[in-house]
Amino acid sequence: MRKDSRLSRMLHILIHMDHMEEAATSEHIATMLNTNPVVVRRTMGCLREQGYVTSVKGHGGGWRLNVALKDITLLDIHNALGESSVFTIGLSDEYTECPIEKAVNREIGDALKASEDFLLTRFGEVTLDKLTLAKA
Template structure:
């Protein structure tokens, strides 16, 4: 199963935007991510609708940050991208009448839900300026 890397890829792009003095075009971002500009435009449009980036048309146009990285968390981007479950472990349902399978599924599901809650809580504490090196990582000495 292929991993969904949209979150990490968009975090990468947003931090690069922070370090740029001019907007980045979809073509430039596509080269950076080794993907198609159409995929970039589609994903960036999601971030634009959420208010994290803006875009300009024509010569000198492109994508740029609409707010400082310090105001954006990993959780914000995760939610904007409408990422599904953080984990791709699947529960089996081939023998859903089997009490052992039900117990296994319940145990795995409980653990995954607890782990996801912890990850999302941590995501809410990490701002993108920390990724850019503008702030020390949470829990690290300044």
């Protein structure tokens, strides 16, 4: 199942942008991510909608960070990207009345929910400025 690598990619870029004097073009960012400018615009657009970055057209245009790294958490970016679900595990979608199936799906669903809460809480505790200090 193909993974959604947008969170990883966007965090990477946001931190780089913090060091930049000039606006970063989609082309430039695409090169850094080994992808395509259109993919960059599409994904960065999600962050712009939430105000984390701004974009300017034309000469000298491109993308700029609009919020300090210390004020952005992994959770913020995760949410901005609007991921639907974090898990590859799903529930059977039979719309039956079978009480066993319901019990199974409730158990799995509750566990997934708890695990997701755990993950998102952790994401919420990490601000991007911490990652610039991290040792490689």
